[in-house]
Amino acid sequence: xxxxxxxxxxxxxxxxxxxxxxxxxxxxxxxxxxxxxxxxxxxxxxxxxxxxxxxxxxxxxxxxxxxxxxxxxxx
Numbered sequence: 001x002x003x004x005x006x007x008x009x010x011x012x013x014x015x016x017x018x019x020x021x022x023x024x025x026x027x028x029x030x031x032x033x034x035x036x037x038x039x040x041x042x043x044x045x046x047x048x049x050x051x052x053x054x055x056x057x058x059x060x061x062x063x064x065x066x067x068x069x070x071x072x073x074x075x
Contacts, residue, residue: 045059046059047068
């Protein structure tokens with residue numbers, strides 16, 4: 001039969017393991033996120049317009065934003 005100290009130690013170790021285990025994966029997920037290219041953003045916008053997910057005026061506004069940001073990136 002286990003003593004109270006052994007049971008408390010085991011509970012503490014399980015708690016620490018439960019907290020540390022998910023943190024070990026967080027850097028993997030964050031590190032794999034990539035920004036879409038300007039071209040991919042424009043392709044996605046066109047697809048959204050073509051399936052009428054956005055209006056032509058929304059498409060034009062968002063396209064201008066993408067193009068304006070690309071000017072900043074290249075400076």
